[in-house]
Amino acid sequence: MEADKTPIIIGCDHGAYDLKEKLKTFIAEKGIEVEDAGTHSQDSVDYPDFGAKVASLVSTGKFKRGILLCGTGIGMSMVANRFPHVRAALCSDLFSAIMSRRHNDSNILVLGGRVIGEGLALELTRAWLETPFDGGRHLIRIEKFDQLD
Numbered sequence: 001m002e003a004d005k006t007p008i009i010i011g012c013d014h015g016a017y018d019l020k021e022k023l024k025t026f027i028a029e030k031g032i033e034v035e036d037a038g039t040h041s042q043d044s045v046d047y048p049d050f051g052a053k054v055a056s057l058v059s060t061g062k063f064k065r066g067i068l069l070c071g072t073g074i075g076m077s078m079v080a081n082r083f084p085h086v087r088a089a090l091c092s093d094l095f096s097a098i099m100s101r102r103h104n105d106s107n108i109l110v111l112g113g114r115v116i117g118e119g120l121a122l123e124l125t126r127a128w129l130e131t132p133f134d135g136g137r138h139l140i141r142i143e144k145f146d147q148l149d
């Protein structure tokens with residue numbers, strides 16, 4: 001399947017800086033524009049700062065989708081899911097990455113750079129980029145998220 005060409009905002013902390021750089025190249029090679037919200041080195045930083053940058057841009061609609069990475073992916077997913085309209089999915093297996101798009105219309109993919117290897121990270125990203133939302137009954141379900149704020 002052809003990947004959606006909608007631009008991506010990407011961010012990470014030091015725990016996944018190297019993986020973020022590889023993902024940027026991988027995504028750009030697919031002809032998709034990638035905006036880098038940092039961090040820009042392996043120096044230690046606080047993941048909420050970068051998670052909030054990316055999640056706020058997705059929350060307000062400036063970017064339709066984003067990718068966040070930290071050591072485990074847990075901190076970034078906790079931060080991102082505090083923002084309205086953000087549906088961040090922490091994935092470390094292919095089935096979850098695909099189903100997070102099909103059933104949950106996930107708009108932020110979260111990966112743990114210390115949990116999964118580069119090959120799997122690229123494969124999960126490829127699948128996530130290519131998989132559309134199923135809509136239908138799943139749309140009714142995610143619309144209920146707005147009543148929870």
Ligand code: RB5
Pocket residue numbers: 013014015016047070071072073074075076
């Ligand atoms: C940084 O050491 C680490 O705590 C962070 O990358 C992440 O795993 C937090 O959830």
